[in-house]
Amino acid sequence: MxxxxxxxxxxxxxxxVLLLGVPLGVVVSRLIVDExxxxxxxxxxxxxxxxxxxxxxDEPIDAEQVARNYPDRYIQVYEGGNPPRATIVGTEPPAGSKMTADAHSESxxxxxxxxxxxxxEQxxxxxxxxxxxxxxxxxxxxxxxAIVQSRRLTLPLRDLAMIAEKLGSGDARPSKHRYGIQELDRVAQVLDRxxxxxxDLLSREREFATEASHQLRTPLTGLTMRLEEIVAAADEPEVVREEGEAAIVQAERLTAVINELLTAARRQRHSQAAPIAIDPILVQQVTEWEPAFRRSGRKLMLDGDRGLRAMATPGALGQVVASLLENSLEHGGGPVIVTTSSTEKSIVIEVGDQGPGIADDLASRVFERHVSGGGGTGxxxxxxxxxxxxxxxxxELLRPRPAVFGVFLLPVGQEEELGEAAEPGENGDGRNRAVSGPA
Structure with missing residues (x-):
């Protein structure tokens, strides 16, 4: 280029130059000759x-004076008379071509x-x-x-080509380069956008892959536990049947989790919270996780008010409770109690254990992404x-030592507050990106 x-x-x-110089040369030549x-x-x-x-x-013509007054001239003067008098200044006429002008008088x-x-001509x-x-x-x-202008144009174009190549290879960092040329700056702005x-797309894809792998791990763990129970109770047909049915329920829950993840990945996930009874969800989670706690020599108990109803999504609430139970199983200690209660503004589900709790330096950051105090994924x-x-x-983290987490749900009858709570947050996806803790 x-x-x-x-x-x-x-x-x-x-x-x-030719259009201006040639006519100028002709005009100058004619002017010099005419002059x-x-x-x-x-x-x-x-x-x-x-x-x-x-x-x-009545004085004679002084040839020397004429020669001094008209240097580089060959002059001939003829005066009237018979024969006419001739005065010549310059012994020889100019060699070669010459220019001549004459003048006559009436005398x-x-x-x-x-x-x-x-x-x-010279x-x-x-x-x-x-x-x-x-x-x-x-x-x-x-x-x-032209050299300066070509560099000013080609160097930005090379830079833009390099930026486009990086963009195609997955390096999606905006360059913020501007070149002082309106058209090129517009291209650079388009590339930056x-x-x-x-x-953003890559970040969402990575987040989706991370969230999918983590959220699928919990139901897969539950399914594995049911299958282990089936293997352990192979000589007891009734137990095998019960555990098999529980495994089928766990597999159906796993399918529901996958559907929720795919819907969220397509950015079509709007809150589908509806009035539900929370007891069946809590009983299901306690039933699924109780064998794992029993093998660890710990107890899992359900306590508090019964018959409570709240605005929630069954799959999402099950995932929240399962994450808290898994967190307590891996990082907590002693018996785990799931307690339910209600206030005028909230239905509260508390999950607490008697373990060492959360360190002071992590308590304020327990919900931050990739922050973990026990070697987890965060x-x-x-x-x-x-x-x-x-x-x-x-x-919310209600108490760091021993750790007690609380899930606050809207009670039935406060559906109008749900739309305000689901407004897009900082990440524009309708979810608060407050990040993880010890899990």
Whole structure:
């Protein structure tokens, strides 16, 4: 591109120089020749006047004085008489071509002034050389400006091409480069906006993959536990049947989780919270997790008010409770009690154990993404809080030592508050991105 810019600029400059320089050279040549002829004619008239004045004064023409007054001229003066008197200034006429001008008077005086045309032509050549030198200088300036302009255009284009290549390879960081050229700056702005959108898409894809892997782990763990119970009770048909049915329920729950994740990934997940009874969900979770706690030598108990109803999504609430139970199983200690209660504004589900709790430096950051105090993924509490927020509720750390988490749900009859709670947050997806803790 740089070569094309240079060649096109040079062609335009040459054409402009020719269009201006050739007519200028012709005009200058004619002006110099015409000026020389007018000068000779003026010399002839002035000399004629001097001769006429000398005749009136009855004085002879002083050839030396005329030669000093008209240098580089070949002069012939003829005065009337019989024979006429001739005065010649310059012993030899100009060699080669010459320019001549003459003048006549009524008294019979004739004056002829000549000069060498070569001197005029030399002057013309000097002026033409000056024009050619100026033309060459103009071409040099044009080439220099073309080089500067080509660099100013090609370097940003190369930079934009590199940015586009990085964008295509997955490096979606906006460059923020601006070049002072309106068209190129507009292209750079479009690339920056595209980079931002691609970065957001990639971030959402990575978050979806992370959340999917984490949320699927909990139901898979439950399914594994049911299958282990089936294997352990192979000699007891009734137990095998019960555990098999529980495994089927767990598999159906796993399918529901996958559907919820896919819906959220397509950004079509709006809150579908409806009035539900929370007892069946809590009983299901306690039933699924009780064998795991029993193998660990710990107890899992359900306590509190029964028959409570709240605004929630069964799958999402089950995921929140399962994440809290898994968190307590891995990082807590002693018996775990799931307690339910109600107030005028909330239905509260508390999950607490008698373990060492959460360190002081992590208590304030327990819901931050990728923050874990026990070698976990740091996603469980993040996703649990996001699911609770999507249904208009919230998940809070009520006590760090021993750890007690509380799920606050809207009671039935306060559906109008759900729309406000589900408004898009900082990430624009309708979920609060308060991130994980020890899970």
């Amino acid at each position: 740089r070569r094309r810019l240079l060649s096109s600029t040079l062609v335009v400059a040459v054409i402009a 020389a002829g007018q000068e000779l004619q003026s010399d002839a008239r002035r000399l004629l006047g001097e001769v006429e004045y000398a005749r009136i004064q 019979g005086v004739w004056v002829q002034v000549s000069r060498d045309r070569g001197q005029v 002057d013309v050549r000097a002026r033409l050389l000056l024009i050619v030198a100026l033309a060459v200088a103009a071409l040099a300036v044009a080439v220099g400006l 595209s980079a931002t959108r691609i970065s 996603l469980g509490l993040t996703l649990a809080r996001a699911l609770a927020a999507a249904d208009g509720g919230r998940l």
